[in-house]
Amino acid sequence: MVRPIRVLVAKPGLDGHDRGAKIIARALRDSGMEVIYTGLRQTPEQIVAAAVQEDVDVVAMSILSGAHNHLFPKVVNLLKAEGVDDVLIIGGGVIPKEDIPFLMESGVEAVFTPGTPTKDVVDYIYNNLKR
Amino acid sequence: MNLEEGLLKGDKKACARMISLLENDDKEAINIIKRLYKNTGNAYVIGITGPPGSGKSTLTDKLTKELRNEGKRVGIIAIDPTSPFSGGAILGDRIRMQDLALDKDIFIRSMGTRGFLGGMSQATWGAVKVLDIYGCDYIFIETVGVGQSEIDIVKIADTVLMVMVPNLGDDIQALKAGIMEIADVFAINKSDLGGADKTQLEIEMNLDLNEKSNYRPPVIKVSAVKKQGINMLLENILEHKEYLERTGELNKSRTVKNRNLIIKLVEEELMKIILDRTIKEDLDYLSKDVTDRAIDPYTARDRVIGGAISTGVKGYSFKK
Numbered sequence: 001m002v003r004p005i006r007v008l009v010a011k012p013g014l015d016g017h018d019r020g021a022k023i024i025a026r027a028l029r030d031s032g033m034e035v036i037y038t039g040l041r042q043t044p045e046q047i048v049a050a051a052v053q054e055d056v057d058v059v060a061m062s063i064l065s066g067a068h069n070h071l072f073p074k075v076v077n078l079l080k081a082e083g084v085d086d087v088l089i090i091g092g093g094v095i096p097k098e099d100i101p102f103l104m105e106s107g108v109e110a111v112f113t114p115g116t117p118t119k120d121v122v123d124y125i126y127n128n129l130k131r
Numbered sequence: 132m133n134l135e136e137g138l139l140k141g142d143k144k145a146c147a148r149m150i151s152l153l154e155n156d157d158k159e160a161i162n163i164i165k166r167l168y169k170n171t172g173n174a175y176v177i178g179i180t181g182p183p184g185s186g187k188s189t190l191t192d193k194l195t196k197e198l199r200n201e202g203k204r205v206g207i208i209a210i211d212p213t214s215p216f217s218g219g220a221i222l223g224d225r226i227r228m229q230d231l232a233l234d235k236d237i238f239i240r241s242m243g244t245r246g247f248l249g250g251m252s253q254a255t256w257g258a259v260k261v262l263d264i265y266g267c268d269y270i271f272i273e274t275v276g277v278g279q280s281e282i283d284i285v286k287i288a289d290t291v292l293m294v295m296v297p298n299l300g301d302d303i304q305a306l307k308a309g310i311m312e313i314a315d316v317f318a319i320n321k322s323d324l325g326g327a328d329k330t331q332l333e334i335e336m337n338l339d340l341n342e343k344s345n346y347r348p349p350v351i352k353v354s355a356v357k358k359q360g361i362n363m364l365l366e367n368i369l370e371h372k373e374y375l376e377r378t379g380e381l382n383k384s385r386t387v388k389n390r391n392l393i394i395k396l397v398e399e400e401l402m403k404i405i406l407d408r409t410i411k412e413d414l415d416y417l418s419k420d421v422t423d424r425a426i427d428p429y430t431a432r433d434r435v436i437g438g439a440i441s442t443g444v445k446g447y448s449f450k451k
Contacts, residue, residue, distance in 0.1 A: 003155045004218055004243070029219035034243045039226035046232040050225060053232075053239055055147035083144065 005033045005125065007058040010047045011040050012075065015065035020093065020114075024060065027118035028125070044074040052082055057129055060121075063093040073106035080107075086130045092116070135163050138264055139170070143238060146265045150240055153257035164257065167264050174206070174263040174270045175372055178288025180310065183276025185294045186320040188227035189355040190364075191271050195231055197365045198269055204236040206262035206270040210252055213243035220244075224273060238262060244275060253399070256287055256392060277310055285313045286391050289381060290371045292316045292364075295334070297326030311337065314348050315371045318364050322352035346374055408439035 009025045011018055018040055025035045036054050038046070051059050059079070061072060072091050079087060091103060092112035100111045110124055134152075137145025152160035177194075179187050188209065195205045209224035222241035231237045240258060247253045255272060262270050274284050284291055293314035317334055319327045334350050341347070349367045353360035375381035417431045426434075 003151075004220075004245070006151075025221055029214065029221050030217050032218040034213075034220045034222060034241075036222045036225065036241050038232075039223075039229060042229070046229065049232045050239075052143050053147050054241060055144075055151040 005058065005129065006054060006056040007033050007035050007060055007125070008047070008051050008054060008056045009035055009037045010042055010050070010059060010061045010075075011038075011063070012042050012044060012047060012061055012071040013063050013065045013067045014041055015063065016040055017064045018062070020064070021062040024062065024092065024118060024121060027122060028060075031122040031126075033125070044071060044078050047075050048078040048082060048084075051079065051087060052084060056087060057131065058088045058090065058125055061089075061091045061093075063091070063095075066094070068093065068095050069099055069102060072103055072108050076107035088125065088128055088130055090121075090124070092121075134160070135167065138163070138167070138261065141266045146238060146261055147240070149261045150242075150254070150258045153261065154242065154245075154252070154254040156254075160257075164260055164264075168260070171260050171263040174259070174267045176259060176270045176272065176287065176289045177368060178272045178274065178284035178291045179294060180274040180277050180281070180284050180291065180313075181294030181320075182278070182296070182299065185276070185296045186355045187273050187276070187294050188224040190292075190294055190318065190320060190353070190361075191224075191273050192228045192231060193355050193358060193361045194365055194368075195228070195237060195271065197361060199234060199236065203268040204266055205238075206265070206267035207231075207237070207239045207273065208255060208258050208262070208270065209239065209241050209273045210244060210255065210275050211241065212275050213245045213252075215246070218245075238265065238267065259287065282310055282313050286388055289375065289384070290315045290368055292318060292368060294318050294320050295330060296321045297324060297330045299330075315346075316348055316364070316367050317350040318360075319350065319352045320355055323354040323357050323359065327352050345378070346371070405436060405439040409435055413438065 007028050009021050011021055021037070025037050028035045036050065036056065038050050047059065047061070059075065061075065063071060068091065076089055079089070089108055090110045090112065091108045095111055095113055103111055109128065112121055134145050134149055138149055149160055149163065153164070179191055181187050191207060195207065198205050207228070209222070211220055211222045211224060213220040220243035222243060224241055225239060228239060231239060242252045242255065242258065244252045259270055259272070272284065272288060274281065291313050293310065293316070295317060297319060319330050331350050331352060338347060351360055351364045351367055353364050355361070375384065414435070417434065420426045421428050421431050
């Protein structure tokens with residue numbers, strides 16, 4: 001039996017813009033994934049708690065407020081602290097190019113910026129799952 | 132991580148992984164349930180059902196908070212529909228339960244229906260048992276938004292809460308068979324918006340026509356968003372629990388449910404065995420034969436089954 005990939009689409013931080021997150025959620029749904037969407041303004045702790053309970057394969061975070069350098073690594077570290085080591089962590093949103101190397105170093109495995117075709121995100125997930 | 136030990140110790144990761152494995156029909160996970168089944172029976176299962184957008188998730192959130200005030204450990208299984216086309220799903224019930232995420236004594240799991248009709252998913256039963264072993268005192272199962280006939284929740288929940296909203300239809304809707312018959316407790320949510328008295332009256336009038344019984348489902352007006360009537364709703368749910376326990380009905384109805392469950396598990400396993408033993412090409416040829424009217428569908432059925440297990444009917448193989 002083919003197991004559907006489970007993805008947590010999360011909106012950390014204080015911005016209220018989830019159009020992008022919803023479009024990604026829809027694209028993942030249409031590619032056969034189970035998407036858990038937890039809504040706006042999630043703390044890193046809430047995101048990690050949901051990721052653990054939902055036993056997801058992927059945590060996909062979207063942020064448009066500019067707080068990515070603070071919040072993305074925090075989620076990565078909290079997941080590590082929980083002993084979760086088989087989850088693919090990706091991020092997206094309005095993220096300046098020069099911030100991407102730092103985010104990748106911190107453990108975010110891919111960063112998708114505006115204009116990315118949704119198919120690229122779907123393909124990336126299919127090709128980089130950890131379990 | 133040892134799943135079995137983790138689950139017994141109340142480890143959230145072990146609990147989450149066990150549910151995933153059962154959803155995927157994993158043999159090892161099934162063996163763990165076989166070994167730990169004697170540890171179940173502590174949890175009381177409350178099914179929450181009702182039309183889409185009636186406030187099932189928000190009400191679950193509020194009821195859970197009430198139970199947490201009493202120090203109870205609560206599990207929530209929230210089911211949303213899987214796409215029949217892509218197999219994907221948007222599971223969005225957690226949005227209404229954000230405050231619950233960090234409570235160590237609450238476990239929330241979203242599930243897709245994965246092709247299973249009736250408002251639930253095939254693995255819901257397994258997830259209930261996992262949460263029971265994990266140590267939940269109460270387990271809420273929130274069904275997908277239902278219409279008129281998705282009543283599978285009665286096959287698994289001890290108490291069924293039907294969440295209605297005002298102004299959805301006239302008194303004929305309350306008279307119809309199906310979901311209106313399965314409720315142990317009715318909640319009329321969004322009752323702050325008006326029209327709730329009329330809906331309540333329609334449901335009560337319909338309940339008047341029920342056969343005499345020692346238990347009559349109460350109809351409670353609530354507003355989940357305004358936190359009105361939640362206390363009273365929980366009291367009524369717990370009164371139903373107490374009624375079932377006092378009269379011995381709880382055990383009786385659980386035995387009926389287990390009978391249905393056994394039949395259902397046998398059905399699933401037999402289907403799997405038969406399809407595993409059926410060559411895909413045979414099925415393709417048989418389908419074409421039926422289209423061409425070379426054989427009829429009933430004969431095709433007998434041949435597929437006869438090919439997989441011994442029934443006395445000759446199996447079918449195009450290779451022969």
